[in-house]
Amino acid sequence: MKMINRKVGREIKGNLSFYISVTLLTAITVFLVAVAFSDAAMIQEDIGKLMADCHVEDAQFQTILTLEDEDIESLEAQYDVEIEQTAYMDAALGDKTLRIFKPMESVNVYTLLEGEDVTEQDEILFDRDFANANHIEIGDIYAINGKSFTVTGLAVRPDYLYSKKSLQDMWIDKENFGMIQVSAADYESLLAETDWNESTYYSVIFHDESMIEAFRQAIYGEYSAYSYLSAEANSRIESPRGAGDEILMQSWSLAPILFIVIMLLISIVIGRILEREKKYVGTLLALGYQDREISLHYCMYAILPGFMGSVLGLLLAIFAGKGVAMYFVIDYQLINYSFYIRPHVLAICLLLPTILYGCVSYFKSIRMVRRNIVSMLREQDEQNGRKRRRRMLERSQISFQKKFKIRSLFAHMGRTLMVLFCLFLSSFLCAFGFSLNDSCRNLVEEGTNNACVYEYSYYLNGMHSGEDFGGLVGLVVTYETASHGTITLSGVPAGSRFQDMEILGGDYREDGFYLTNAAAVEYGLKAGDEMTIVNPVTLEETTVQLDGIAQDNSQQILYTSYTNVKEIIEVEEDYFNVVYSDTELFIESDALSYVGDNDGILDTLMNAMTALNTMVYGIMAIGCLLSIISVYLIVNLLIGENKSNISMFKVLGYQNREINKMILNINHILVVIGFLLAIPASVAAVKILCINMVSLLHIVIEPSLRAGSVALCAVIILCSYCLSLLLLRKKVDRIDMVTCLKGNRE
Amino acid sequence: MFIEMRDAVKQYGHGEAAVRALDRASFSMKKGKIGVILGASGSGKSTLMNMIGGIDKLDSGRIMVDNCDISQYSRKQLVGYRREKIGFVFQFYNLIPNLTARENIETTRDIAVNESIDIDEIMDTLNMTSFANRYPSELSGGQQQRVAIARAIAKNPALLLCDELTGALDSKSSKDVLSYIEKINREYGTTVLIITHNEAIQQMADMVIHVKDGRVVSQEENDNKISAQQLAL
Numbered sequence: 011m012k013m014i015n016r017k018v019g020r021e022i023k024g025n026l027s028f029y030i031s032v033t034l035l036t037a038i039t040v041f042l043v044a045v046a047f048s049d050a051a052m053i054q055e056d057i058g059k060l061m062a063d064c065h066v067e068d069a070q071f072q073t074i075l076t077l078e079d080e081d082i083e084s085l086e087a088q089y090d091v092e093i094e095q096t097a098y099m100d101a102a103l104g105d106k107t108l109r110i111f112k113p114m115e116s117v118n119v120y121t122l123l124e125g126e127d128v129t130e131q132d133e134i135l136f137d138r139d140f141a142n143a144n145h146i147e148i149g150d151i152y153a154i155n156g157k158s159f160t161v162t163g164l165a166v167r168p169d170y171l172y173s174k175k176s177l178q179d180m181w182i183d184k185e186n187f188g189m190i191q192v193s194a195a196d197y198e199s200l201l202a203e204t205d206w207n208e209s210t211y212y213s214v215i216f217h218d219e220s221m222i223e224a225f226r227q228a229i230y231g232e233y234s235a236y237s238y239l240s241a242e243a244n245s246r247i248e249s250p251r252g253a254g255d256e257i258l259m260q261s262w263s264l265a266p267i268l269f270i271v272i273m274l275l276i277s278i279v280i281g282r283i284l285e286r287e288k289k290y291v292g293t294l295l296a297l298g299y300q301d302r303e304i305s306l307h308y309c310m311y312a313i314l315p316g317f318m319g320s321v322l323g324l325l326l327a328i329f330a331g332k333g334v335a336m337y338f339v340i341d342y343q344l345i346n347y348s349f350y351i352r353p354h355v356l357a358i359c360l361l362l363p364t365i366l367y368g369c370v371s372y373f374k375s376i377r378m379v380r381r382n383i384v385s386m387l388r389e390q391d392e393q394n395g396r397k398r399r400r401r402m403l404e405r406s407q408i409s410f411q412k413k414f415k416i417r418s419l420f421a422h423m424g425r426t427l428m429v430l431f432c433l434f435l436s437s438f439l440c441a442f443g444f445s446l447n448d449s450c451r452n453l454v455e456e457g458t459n460n461a462c463v464y465e466y467s468y469y470l471n472g473m474h475s476g477e478d479f480g481g482l483v484g485l486v487v488t489y490e491t492a493s494h495g496t497i498t499l500s501g502v503p504a505g506s507r508f509q510d511m512e513i514l515g516g517d518y519r520e521d522g523f524y525l526t527n528a529a530a531v532e533y534g535l536k537a538g539d540e541m542t543i544v545n546p547v548t549l550e551e552t553t554v555q556l557d558g559i560a561q562d563n564s565q566q567i568l569y570t571s572y573t574n575v576k577e578i579i580e581v582e583e584d585y586f587n588v589v590y591s592d593t594e595l596f597i598e599s600d601a602l603s604y605v606g607d608n609d610g611i612l613d614t615l616m617n618a619m620t621a622l623n624t625m626v627y628g629i630m631a632i633g634c635l636l637s638i639i640s641v642y643l644i645v646n647l648l649i650g651e652n653k654s655n656i657s658m659f660k661v662l663g664y665q666n667r668e669i670n671k672m673i674l675n676i677n678h679i680l681v682v683i684g685f686l687l688a689i690p691a692s693v694a695a696v697k698i699l700c701i702n703m704v705s706l707l708h709i710v711i712e713p714s715l716r717a718g719s720v721a722l723c724a725v726i727i728l729c730s731y732c733l734s735l736l737l738l739r740k741k742v743d744r745i746d747m748v749t750c751l752k753g754n755r756e
Numbered sequence: 757m758f759i760e761m762r763d764a765v766k767q768y769g770h771g772e773a774a775v776r777a778l779d780r781a782s783f784s785m786k787k788g789k790i791g792v793i794l795g796a797s798g799s800g801k802s803t804l805m806n807m808i809g810g811i812d813k814l815d816s817g818r819i820m821v822d823n824c825d826i827s828q829y830s831r832k833q834l835v836g837y838r839r840e841k842i843g844f845v846f847q848f849y850n851l852i853p854n855l856t857a858r859e860n861i862e863t864t865r866d867i868a869v870n871e872s873i874d875i876d877e878i879m880d881t882l883n884m885t886s887f888a889n890r891y892p893s894e895l896s897g898g899q900q901q902r903v904a905i906a907r908a909i910a911k912n913p914a915l916l917l918c919d920e921l922t923g924a925l926d927s928k929s930s931k932d933v934l935s936y937i938e939k940i941n942r943e944y945g946t947t948v949l950i951i952t953h954n955e956a957i958q959q960m961a962d963m964v965i966h967v968k969d970g971r972v973v974s975q976e977e978n979d980n981k982i983s984a985q986q987l988a989l
Contacts, residue, residue: 405889410859410866417854658850661811662864662907663839747811 018310021283027646028279029315031639032272032367036319037326038632039268040359044327046257046265047355049335054254056347057171061251064119066168067213068241070096071547074234077212081233089225090218092116096169097197099206101154101190106144107175108154110190110206111167112197117213118169120191123346124148125163128193134159137166137173138344140188154190155204165191166343169213171250173343177239178469178604181613182341207600211237223549230548238546243488243496250342252706257338259702269363271435271636273370275643276312278428280371282647283311284378291379292386305375312371316363324359327351337624415676418648425644429677432640433684434691437727439633441692443626444719449696449711453563454612463507464590467606468597473585481591482506485575489543489568492551495708497529497543498567501575506590508569512561521571522557529566530559531701531710543568545579552578563710634730641734645674649741660747670742674735681731685724689715757820758787758947759808759915764817764827766803766970777803779970780817785963787822787914790941790948792958795967801951802919804967808949809842809917810834822914840869843908843946847920849900851892857903858888861910868911873944878906881943882936898929902936909940916940918950922957927989934960934984960984 022029077085082093097112111120123138125148134154136146141164146152150161167189175187192200201208216222229235241247284291294304332349339347351359378386403413419426468479469486485501502508509518514527516537525535535541535556542553560569576585589595649656652673659669693713700711766778777800785791795801806812807819810826813834819827826837843864851860861875879885882902892900901921908916918937922930938960941948950957958964959982966974 410855410862413859414852414855421854654850655852658852659863660835661809661838661844661850663835663837663842663867663911665835668867748806 018307018314021311022314025279025283028643031643032276032279032312032315033319033322035268035272035275035636035639036316036363036367037323038635039265039272040320040323040363041326041330042268043265044324044351044355044359045331045334046262047358048327048331048349048351049338050254050257051352051355052254052332052335052347052349053250053257053339056345057250057253057342060121060166060171060345061168061247064121064168065092065117065215066241066247067096067117068216070211070213070239070244071229071235072211072237073229074236075232077233085225085228089221089228090216091221091225092215092217093212094118095210096213097208097210099201099204099208101200101204101206103154106186106188108140108188108190109175110154110192110197110200113191113194114213117215118167120165120167123164123166123344125161127165128162128191128196131193131196131199132157132159133162133193133196135163135165135191136161137170137189138164139173139184142344143185144188155200157200159192159196166345167191168247169244170246171343171345172246172341174246176604177245178606226547226549235547239488240490240494240546242494243490243546250339253339253342256706257335259706267435268632268636269366271432271640272363273366274428274431275640276367277370277374278425278644279647280308280311280374281424282651284308284375288378288381288386292383295379295383296387301376301379304379305372308375309368309371312367313364316367317360320360320363324351324356327359411672414672418652418673418676419679425647426680429641429644430680430684432636432644433677433681433727433731434688436633436637436640436730437685437688437723438692438695439636440630440723440726441688441715441720442695443630443633444723445692445696445713445715446629446699446711447623447626448714448716448719449700452714453709453711456561456563463511465592465608466590466594468589468591468595468602469604469606470587470589470597470601471603473581473587474601475582475585479589479597480593480595481589483586484572484588484590485579485581485586486588487575487579488546490546491533492542492544493533495532496546496566498565499543499575499578500567500569501572502569503572503590511569513558514561516558519557521574523554523574524558524560524569525556526560526562526565526567526569528563528704528708528710529568530556532566532704532708535559541568563712566708630726634726637727637730638734641677641731642737645677645734645738646741648673648676649738649745653745656742656745657747660745666739666743670735670739673742674738677731681727685727689720689723757784758789758822759783759785759791759949760818760820761804761808761972762818762820764804764807764819765815766800766807766812767815776970778807778814778817781967781970781972782817783965783972783975785947785949785965787947788941788945789962790938790950790960791963791965792961793949793951793965793967794953794955794958796953799967800970801953801967803970805917805919805949805951808915809844810837836869839867839911841914843911843913843916845901845904845908845916845918845921847923849892849897849904851900851903851907853892856889856891857884857895857899857906860892860903861906864907864911870912873910873912875906875910878910881939882906896929897925898932901925901929901933905933905936905940909944909946912944912946914947916946916948918948920952921950922952922954922989930989931985931987934987938984954989956987956989959987 077093085091085093094114094117096114096118098109101108101110120135122135128135134152141147146161148161148163151158152161153159170189172182173184173187173189174182200206216225226238291304328351331351332347335347335349403416406413468481482503484503487499489497489499491497504520509520511518511524513524518524525541530536533541537556537558539556540553541556542551544551589597656669656673693715697713700713704710761784762782764778764781765776767774767776769775781800781804793801793804803812807814808821810829814827817827818825822841824837826834829837852863855863858875858879861878865875879888882905884899884902884906887895887899892903895903922933925933934957937948937950940946950961958978959980961978962981964976964978965972
């Protein structure tokens with residue numbers, strides 16, 4: 011076998027563009043797979059480890075009656091939990107807010123990322139993102155309330171990895187919201203010396219899940235709990251926890267497609283090599299070579315670029331993997347990630363392409379070697395189907411150029427379908443990116459319309475009654491669903507603009523219950539269905555019948571009348587905790603929990619779009635690359651097969667332009683077909699992706715593809731296609747008449 | 757003179773591997789005649805034909821065809837030259853495999869600069885109507901060569917270049933093919949230059965040119981010309 015394997019190297023040299031393309035595509039795919047798995051594992055492990063080491067809370071709650079030390083000890087013993095009070099105060103320094111935390115001992119303990127811990131007074135630890143955004147370095151002196159503190163290090167809390175100032179915030183502001191750890195003595199001194207309000211709640215860790223419900227009932231019954239938030243419903247904790255899963259979901263949608271494309275390309279090219287070498291294969295068989303020996307020889311053609319691509323992809327992943335991961339965790343506090351390619355990922359990436367490509371090549375060649383040896387030696391074509399297709403249009407009066415093109419297209423159906431598939435796939439990836447982009451844009455545009463019925467929504471710190479803040483008042487409370495999700499119960503003021511909300515398939519009735527579409531899709535509910543909601547504090551269940559679905563894809567809200575909510579949450583007449591207004595109101599900051607305004611929501615959603623766009627452009631770039639590489643490879647094959655024809659046309663006096671028209675341009679129609687098929691397919695794929703993302707993002711993205719995007723997508727695909735043809739035109743130009751005519755004599 | 761080659765030099769390769777395919781080769785030929793270039797394998801006769809046909813360029817020397825100095829032609833001009841003036845017939849036919857016999861002939865008619873010859877007339881002349889709709893793989897060697905000849909003359913070229921056109925044919929087919937060449941020369945007045953190593957073919961030529969080691973060693977007129985059917989092939 012050694013002698014015949016010598017030709018592998020020569021074949022690679024002679025067909026370098028194919029091997030470079032397969033190596034490159036393999037490298038991209040392996041890079042994607044290696045980075046996705048390793049980044050996901052890194053994020054899951056490192057964030058998971060930090061949360062475990064720092065004893066992140068499982069829930070937080072507030073009670074009317076204070077839990078004394080003995081109460082805490084008693085609850086801990088009785089329900090197998092750990093409880094510690096979280097306390098902080100917000101220092102407003104110009105536009106910036108610094109949240110100063112009281113050091114904790116057993117729950118939500120901060121961890122040092124850089125520098126030294128605070129050991130004595132006048133020392134301070136910043137969170138890394140705020141420090142980076144504000145160019146604060148270790149050793150700097152930072153003044154708070156006129157007192158100078160030395161920055162000794164950077165730290166992070168496990169319950170603030172997604173450092174939203176308020177849980178209602180849709181986005182983070184790393185530049186203007188920071189977290190500070192000081193010594194217990196400094197905390198007490200700042201609390202005493204300033205008028206900053208201290209906020210407190212209890213953080214709890216459960217060691218026995220079966221005791222959770224009993225514990226919740228106990229804190230409500232014995233200590234009058236008035237708020238309860240589980241970690242699953244706390245985006246500061248849950249979002250970073252799910253970041254790894256999001257990466258895996260995005261990568262899994264692309265990597266297998268790329269592998270399939272490469273395997274098809276290999277199958278086609280190896281098939282053409284075998285077809286070209288059938289006389290040689292027949293000779294080897296006649297000389298006594300076994301089927302298996304010859305098939306293994308042809309495996310080498312595919313294994314080599316597979317292995318080379320894997321190594322290249324892995325090297326790229328090693329160098330760039332951490333950088334890519336940082337893009338996925340950019341919203342979260344930058345912790346000390348340790349990136350490395352996991353051994354099982356390394357093994358899969360090294361072996362999978364090699365094995366897959368080897369198998370494709372082996373099965374392709376084993377089919378060839380089982381053909382009749384005599385027909386191989388005579389280079390006879392055994393494929394009757396191809397002969398039939400070659401006879402197409404023989405009685406037709408159309409020009410020979412058209413017949414030549416049509417027959418070239420249909421004579422090698424495998425090749426034509428492959429070109430069609432690749433053109434479809436690249437158009438699909440491109441259109442998929444655009445569709446995702448358009449769908450998100452729609453969400454942003456329609457989302458703000460639906461999210462903010464009024465220009466401003468002022469969420470108050472607690473229940474108010476009798477005060478006139480100047481707007482319409484309502485009630486907003488967070489409830490749990492039967493499946494442990496969270497839902498906002500919104501009691502809207504009578505006669506407000508909320509009753510103009512678009513209701514799917516019906517009209518708004520003042521005392522009806524209307525679930526937003528985002529929640530309806532997530533929980534699989536429709537108008538007429540019953541929905542059970544659970545008071546997170548009392549665990550009391552309320553079942554309501556849905557009168558309709560509100561056309562709001564960005565929020566999880568159950569709308570009903572103010573009166574209905576008042577009855578459900580059992581508050582006195584005239585109590586409210588939210589004020590709606592179209593003009594800006596001046597409400598004391600102490601009374602406010604959060605202010606929602608149209609511009610703010612639009613900004614935050616646009617910010618989210620910017621991050622998404624990066625991914626979209628990545629998908630589109632892969633689509634274009636795929637189009638260029640696949641079209642180049644397959645049309646290159648076409649040129650190789652038509653070398654003597656091209657040469658002959660040249661000899662006959664055809665100009666290169668005329669030859670290109672016959673040889674290169676036969677796939678034009680496939681670009682159109684591929685594109686037309688890709689458009690609905692991409693919208694359908696976005697729909698599937700969006701449905702899968704509902705449980706992760708809690709929003710419904712309606713698939714859409716705007717006319718402008720279709721046009722732009724068409725331009726991109728055409729440009730990629732034309733670029734491939736432009737590169738190949740030079741190949742046609744280079745075909746030498748003399749050499750090819752001589753070659754025919756062999 | 758219709759063809760006039762003077763001191764043609766063509767070298768392939770460099771250094772020790774260099775091969776001088778044409779070495780100051782010179783000859784000339786009148787219009788409307790049949791010329792035969794004779795020489796052993798590797799003597800440079802195919803190179804000579806490639807130069808006259810404008811599919812390769814000389815390193816030095818001059819080639820005049822129909823009063824045009826094609827050795828000075830650019831690539832683009834050579835395309836036009838081949839398109840207008842030259843018909844090629846090759847030993848291995850070089851037919852387009854996925855086109856029928858008739859469609860192969862149409863390939864040259866479509867780009868004809870001169871008034872092209874009617875395809876049916878050519879097929880009648882070459883007696884090929886019975887296989888006009890067959891593909892090259894379904895034809896015998898002789899039939900394929902007739903298609904190649906028909907394709908070459910469909911655009912009514914001034915010069916028909918035939919490279920070992922009987923090299924792959926049996927004796928009867930060879931005679932038939934050469935008879936068709938005679939017929940074309942007679943009926944359409946096409947100048948024909950046949951390149952061959954088969955000495956018997958020289959008897960049907962008006963002019964015989966001997967090539968050896970890239971040089972034209974002799975050029976003589978044949979006064980005792982016989983018809984192709986009389987050749988002892």
